[in-house]
Amino acid sequence: MSLVIKDLHHKIIDGAHSKKLLSGLDLKLNPSTTVALMGDSGSGKTTLLNLISGLEPIQQGEINISGQALQNLTETQLSQIRKNDLGIIFQQFNLLSSLNVQDNIEFSAKLSNRFDRLHCQMLIQNLGLESLLSNLPATLSGGEVQRVAIARALAAKPQILLADEPTGNLDNSNSERVVRLLAQLAKAHQTELLMVTHSLYIAQEMDEIYQLNNGRLTCIKGSKHV
Numbered sequence: 001m002s003l004v005i006k007d008l009h010h011k012i013i014d015g016a017h018s019k020k021l022l023s024g025l026d027l028k029l030n031p032s033t034t035v036a037l038m039g040d041s042g043s044g045k046t047t048l049l050n051l052i053s054g055l056e057p058i059q060q061g062e063i064n065i066s067g068q069a070l071q072n073l074t075e076t077q078l079s080q081i082r083k084n085d086l087g088i089i090f091q092q093f094n095l096l097s098s099l100n101v102q103d104n105i106e107f108s109a110k111l112s113n114r115f116d117r118l119h120c121q122m123l124i125q126n127l128g129l130e131s132l133l134s135n136l137p138a139t140l141s142g143g144e145v146q147r148v149a150i151a152r153a154l155a156a157k158p159q160i161l162l163a164d165e166p167t168g169n170l171d172n173s174n175s176e177r178v179v180r181l182l183a184q185l186a187k188a189h190q191t192e193l194l195m196v197t198h199s200l201y202i203a204q205e206m207d208e209i210y211q212l213n214n215g216r217l218t219c220i221k222g223s224k225h226v
């Protein structure tokens, strides 16, 4: 089990008041499991992904990634975890503007010494990016940028892939194709996939679905569903 969250609490400052966003949240992900994270806008889904990525400090509770307790790590150690264990597809995608599509896809895999040319070629083909390899990000459509971000995150074969609404700009048939591919690739590489989505249709493609409500998760599909 490479992601375990125990009794996580998180407050945010809202004007003059502090507001509880997460209150005693627990989660365990099993290898090769694909998980959808749903919840109302503002319920804290992106904040939870930021906490798991070590991009926001843990106020109270525990997040363990591959046996390492994030709350005890330095910034340098956290960035090592992001490099070695995590793949992240942000809402903004964060492609490097001066690198073409191919270099963007290969960048993080090379950084973590996990570059595998055949694996990258397979991703490029499956995501329909062959004709765009020499393009710069500024010349791509929103949907193309998303597919490049997905290829880049999968290229490094991460243990855990965090994805924040990765299909938001794609049309329905493309969304379905991309989510299926993400789920298949995650399973093929024993990657745990945690995907934020507002679409129940897309969520149904995952093994498990959790709903974030009042700072805690409820399993609405999967082995822990009661």
Ligand SMILES: Nc1ncnc2c1ncn2[C@@H]1O[C@H](COP(=O)(O)OP(=O)(O)OP(=O)(O)O)[C@@H](O)[C@H]1O
Binding pocket: 012, 013, 014, 021, 039, 040, 041, 042, 043, 044, 045, 046, 047, 048
């Ligand atoms: N650093 C911060 N300081 C203060 N408030 C914050 C901070 N980060 C997030 N918030 C607030 O916390 C709440 C949860 O935000 P978050 O982005 O995690 O929600 P979400 O569930 O991902 O929403 P959406 O589905 O709309 O993307 C929001 O009300 C947001 O404005």
